[in-house]
Amino acid sequence: MAERVGARESESTEEGPDLASRQFHIQSKRFYVDVKQNPRGRYLKISEISQARGRDRITFPMSHVPAFRDHMRQYVDYLSENEAKTPDGGVLKQTDYTANDRRKIFFELRENERGRFLRIFYDGNYGTKSSVAIPGSGVSQIHEAICSLVEELGSEDHALITQDTVPDSLQFLAEGKKFYFDPGSNQRGVFLRISEVQRSYRNSITIPHSAWEEFRDMLTHFIEQMPYQGPSSRGDDLEDI
Template sequence: MSDSEHRNKKGGNEDEIASKLISVAYKRFYVDVKQNTRGRFIKIAEMGANHKSRVVLSMSAASALVDKLEGYLSFHDTTPEDPKREETTDLMSDILNFETRRYYLDLKENSRGRFLRLAQTSSLPRPSRSQVAIPMVGLKEIKECIADFISKFGEGYMDSNSDLMDAMTLKSELGKTFYFDANQNDRGSFLRVSEVKSASGFRTSITIPASSLTAFRKVLTEAIEKLNIDKTDVEA
């Protein structure tokens, strides 16, 4: 593992403030602090044998990620792994929302062990998705590196999260998970409902303005009545 800080190396329109290489099994992860005209941010890049992927976090998003990772590490330390597990299984999930970016945290386990998939989606300038997969054996070191960089370089670059409530999760028996999270932008408050297919990880979502939620609930209630869904089915 190598570590280089305070390099102020320019790459395109970005200044590199600090960088650290963390080797985990057959993968290499670079955690970088960079700065451009929009502010200072942290980039996590995964370098595999035949691919490179990355996620970008504002200092505030990185701070929220560190808080979440503490819970994942605690879960891992107190919950034994299943060495006989064959299919990839979801163990924990979270969503973080910051302006035009959303971050999906999914702790998974398969026959090769546990890993955290951190995915980033962005709506601007065009819809995009990127992700990194971090083996649990390296997650603590990456978390501590991010926390250290925030402590050293985050002052003056933190902003408030625009979340209005903690994300809620609903799992169905059909291999799907639904996420509900409220947020706001310059056009007002809204609720985003995301559907995630466990097998493929494919995600789709709809956005409902807060002003339409009451009417939306009314339509759902009518649909439940017309489909003859009794109270037991709804609670299940």
């Protein structure tokens, strides 16, 4: 069963704190599935800790995680559909694919006297290999944790923007209505909430940051097509909040 873990201090200042973490005890090993953030952006780290091997880990930029998750799914399905122990053991299934950063990621499902395990590895820096070996009984748990973290935090590499760094809210009055422009941020990114307020009701729309320029261009198009001829409501009515 997964345990939610608070923001742990990282092993180095380069890694930065956890944004979210899941911890598992599988057989004699501990596994951490963490989303971390450093100056280069956000990434997923899977760590395996055991007395025999110490600590092993693999890391991926968040934008790569959906492809990794989807590839891992076939091993979850294989283990579910092929539960019986094979007489010969050895390699049961082996695949690889190329990540969007051109690394080749290898999956190798093996079986020995201790049972089945999934080894995931790739060539690291300076000729080393980064790898983890997940017992077969825990592959589904690790996969579910990855799915939930992507659902919770999204799969963008960018560093999370805090509420302190977004622009200030603005408001103005026009034809008896107040219009509020409230930028904000959450775990999915930056957004702008535009609200139309009268005494009896309030209507709002939320525009993700990725659509701001297109929204502006659409509005500019209609302004140019039908310029307003009446008195302007801009100027002194525009207020910081």
